[in-house]
Amino acid sequence: xxxxxxxxxxxxxxxxxxxxxxxxxxxxxxxxxxxxxxxxxxxxxxxxxxxxxxxxxxxxxxxxxxxxxxxxxxxxxxxxxxxxxxxxxxxxxxxxxxxxxxxxxxxxxxxxxxxxxxxxxxxxxxxxxxxxxxxxxxxxxxxxxxxxxxxxxxxxxxxxxxxxxxxxxxxxxxxxxxxxxxxxxxxxxxxxxxxxxxxxxxxxxxxxxxxxxxxxxxxxxxxxxxxxxxxxxxxxxxxxxxxxxxxxxxxxxxxx
Numbered sequence: 587x588x589x590x591x592x593x594x595x596x597x598x599x600x601x602x603x604x605x606x607x608x609x610x611x612x613x614x615x616x617x618x619x620x621x622x623x624x625x626x627x628x629x630x631x632x633x634x635x636x637x638x639x640x641x642x643x644x645x646x647x648x649x650x651x652x653x654x655x656x657x658x659x660x661x662x663x664x665x666x667x668x669x670x671x672x673x674x675x676x677x678x679x680x681x682x683x684x685x686x687x688x689x690x691x692x693x694x695x696x697x698x699x700x701x702x703x704x705x706x707x708x709x710x711x712x713x714x715x716x717x718x719x720x721x722x723x724x725x726x727x728x729x730x731x732x733x734x735x736x737x738x739x740x741x742x743x744x745x746x747x748x749x750x751x752x753x754x755x756x757x758x759x760x761x762x763x764x765x766x767x768x769x770x771x772x773x774x775x776x777x778x779x780x781x782x783x784x785x786x787x788x789x790x791x792x793x794x795x796x797x798x799x800x801x802x803x804x805x806x807x808x809x810x811x812x813x814x815x816x817x818x819x820x821x822x823x824x825x826x827x828x829x830x831x832x833x834x835x836x837x838x839x840x841x842x
């Protein structure tokens with residue numbers, strides 16, 4: 587069993603390297619856009635924060651506050667798109683007996699993780715030092731929340747990708763889901779910026795809990811009143827089991 591697992595890990599590693607090399611061949615679009623898109627969004631929100639007070643808490647440095655929320659959220663979106671795209675379309679690599687759609691999904695999402703983790707480390711290191719918010723209060727909590735954001739994206743991507751093979755319109759609904767998550771997922775705010783009566787409307791969302799853990803783990807001035815790691819793990823387990831079950835069932839359905 588362990589030898590089979592080792593072989594499968596080697597397959598995923600090889601597929602991830604292949605995806606990274608594919609991005610390198612189109613560097614101007616791949617890595618450059620991955621850097622430019624979140625930077626533009628951070629810059630726009632930073633300008634809005636200067637024009638409209640109260641968009642970020644007064645006890646947290648604004649640029650670091652935005653980066654800690656925005657970059658992981660972009661990773662979440664990219665992980666969903668990478669995983670769903672890998673399992674919803676045919677790939678020549680599936681002709682190899684050891685390669686499965688799940689391997690392709692994980693390797694594609696790992697490529698996004700490597701890119702956005704590097705961006706996150708670079709941005710936070712620079713801006714938090716500049717704003718006096720370095721080092722993070724609890725680096726392990728930050729790392730745990732960052733990985734959970736990615737893992738939730740992969741799990742949801744498996745669900746969406748396998749469903750899209752028999753119900754393609756689900757991809758259209760994802761744009762509305764991402765828009766709702768931008769507004770209610772905690773990317774640009776923390777729970778304490780709203781009255782306590784509003785918290786139940788946010789805490790159903792596991793991504794909101796991850797964002798709360800990211801801010802709580804980074805800033806010594808913030809302790810989240812709602813962050814619940816167990817709730818996030820429950821969602822991850824449920825989505826993973828659903829996604830893997832759907833993928834297993836869909837293997838008998840031919841690609842369109």
